[in-house]
Structures are given as structure tokens and as C-alpha cells.
Amino acid sequence: MQKREELYRGKAKTVYRTDDENLLVLHFRNDTSAFDGQKVEQLQRKGMVNNKFNHYIMQKLEAAGIPTQMEQLLSDDECLVKKLEMIPVECVVRNRAAGSICRRLGVEEGLVLNPPTFEFFLKNDALHDPMVNEYHIRSFGWAKDEHIAKMKELTFKVNDVLTALFDAGGMVLVDYKLEFGLFNGEIVLGDEFSPDGCRLWDKETNKKMDKDRFRQGLGDVIEAYEEVANRIGLTF
Numbered sequence: 001m002q003k004r005e006e007l008y009r010g011k012a013k014t015v016y017r018t019d020d021e022n023l024l025v026l027h028f029r030n031d032t033s034a035f036d037g038q039k040v041e042q043l044q045r046k047g048m049v050n051n052k053f054n055h056y057i058m059q060k061l062e063a064a065g066i067p068t069q070m071e072q073l074l075s076d077d078e079c080l081v082k083k084l085e086m087i088p089v090e091c092v093v094r095n096r097a098a099g100s101i102c103r104r105l106g107v108e109e110g111l112v113l114n115p116p117t118f119e120f121f122l123k124n125d126a127l128h129d130p131m132v133n134e135y136h137i138r139s140f141g142w143a144k145d146e147h148i149a150k151m152k153e154l155t156f157k158v159n160d161v162l163t164a165l166f167d168a169g170g171m172v173l174v175d176y177k178l179e180f181g182l183f184n185g186e187i188v189l190g191d192e193f194s195p196d197g198c199r200l201w202d203k204e205t206n207k208k209m210d211k212d213r214f215r216q217g218l219g220d221v222i223e224a225y226e227e228v229a230n231r232i233g234l235t236f
């Protein structure tokens with residue numbers, strides 16, 4: 001497999017074509033962004049940590065029967081993935097209230113959401129990722145009914161697998177965001193799962209161990225990501 005030209009540069013990852021039209025290389029950079037790209041900093045080791053973290057999680061999800069785009073780890077900060085036709089919506093499950101739901105609905109951070117709640121957001125920084133519903137997704141042609149249903153089913157299945165994994169490491173999976181795409185007409189989990197796109201709290205102390213440390217200027221961002229990794233059995 002030969003890496004070819006850059007296809008797309010996101011806020012934290014760069015996507016490259018390869019000599020196989022069905023495969024892409026994801027390069028995880030040290031860039032860390034928040035607030036729709038308004039706050040951006042370079043954090044040492046972040047590309048490596050998130051790349052290896054994502055590969056580890058995707059392997060766990062594959063083992064649980066969830067189709068992912070992951071093919072293999074290529075280097076410290078690169079992995080090989082299937083090329084998906086990405087669906088421009090983000091799927092968010094929340095087990096506890098935090099972040100935007102607290103602002104929108106005036107609920108206190110930490111409120112247990114039982115059953116967990118599900119939200120769709122449109123992936124559009126210029127519009128600040130507005131919340132959308134299934135009617136929007138259908139009317140604007142972002143995804144078909146069967147694919148909407150599959151994304152919801154898989155996002156909740158990920159919740160079962162990862163809630164248990166993080167619980168065993170003494171952490172609460174508060175919420176997370178997933179992105180899906182189509183490969184040969186089938187819904188497949190794409191993008192990444194890392195502490196950049198989820199919230200994780202220490203079960204005993206409620207210490208924040210995710211990107212909220214960066215958003216809120218709490219410090220020790222990558223140290224916290226590394227601790228999360230170590231607690232679920234991944235060492236660097």
C-alpha cells in the first residue's frame with residue numbers, strides 16, 4: 001500500500017488517498033481544537049495517543065460485532081482505514097448530562113439520564129453543529145431511513161460495549177459522538193473514538209479525563225488521556 005496525495009485536512013486529522021481506491025490513511029496530528037475550531041493548540045504526543053487509542057477501541061468494537069472502518073495501525077500517528085462515503089451527521093449518546101445539553105435544557109451537570117438519550121447534530125462548524133432530527137436528515141437527503149435506524153442501533157450498541165470497558169477502568173462514560181459512513185451500501189463506524197470526542201469521569205472523584213480539560217483550561221490534557229488508556233489496558 002502506497003500513501004498518495006492529501007484528500008482532506010480536518011481540525012485534528014489529515015486524510016490521504018492510497019494506491020487502493022478503497023483505502024485511506026488517517027494521520028492524527030497534535031492539533032487540538034474546541035468550540036468549532038475557535039480554540040486550537042498543539043499538544044505534544046496527542047496524535048500518537050489518539051491514534052493508538054482509536055485503534056484499540058475500534059478493535060474492541062469489531063470484536064463485539066460492530067463494523068468499523070479500521071484496517072490496521074501503520075505507525076505511531078497513522079492508521080489505514082476503509083474509504084467511507086461519510087454521512088454528515090454526528091450521533092451523540094448521553095448517559096449523564098454535560099456540555100451542550102446542560103446549556104440547552106438548563107439541567108445540572110452530572111444528572112443521570114436513564115434511559116440514555118440520543119441526539120443528532122449536523123456536522124457544520126460554520127453553523128456550530130446545530131442539533132437536527134430525523135425529519136431533517138430525511139428531507140435534506142443526508143441519510144435514508146434504514147441507515148438512520150442502523151446508526152442509532154450501532155451507537156447504542158457502542159454504549160453497552162464501552163460503558164462496560166470504561167467502568168472496569170473506574171470511569172463513567174458520560175457521553176460520546178460517533179460518525180458513520182457507507183461502504184458498499186452498508187453503514188460502518190468511521191472517524192475516531194478517543195477522549196477528544198467523548199466525556200469520561202473518574203467514578204470516585206468525578207475528575208474529568210477528556211477534552212473538557214482542554215475546553216475548560218484544566219491542564220494535564222494528554223496526561224489524562226494516557227491515564228484513561230492505561231486504565232483500560234493500553235500502554236504506549
Ligand code: TMP
Pocket residue numbers: 090092098099100101121129175176177196197198199
Ligand atoms: P456536546 O455536549 O458539545 O453536545 O457534545 C456531546 C459529546 O459529543 C461530547 O463528548 C463531545 C462530542 N462532540 C464532538 O466531539 N464533536 C462535536 O462536534 C459534537 C457536537 C460533539
Ligand code: ASP
Pocket residue numbers: 011033034035036037038196211
Ligand atoms: N471537536 C469540535 C471542535 O473542535 C467540537 C469540540 O470538541 O468542542 O470544535
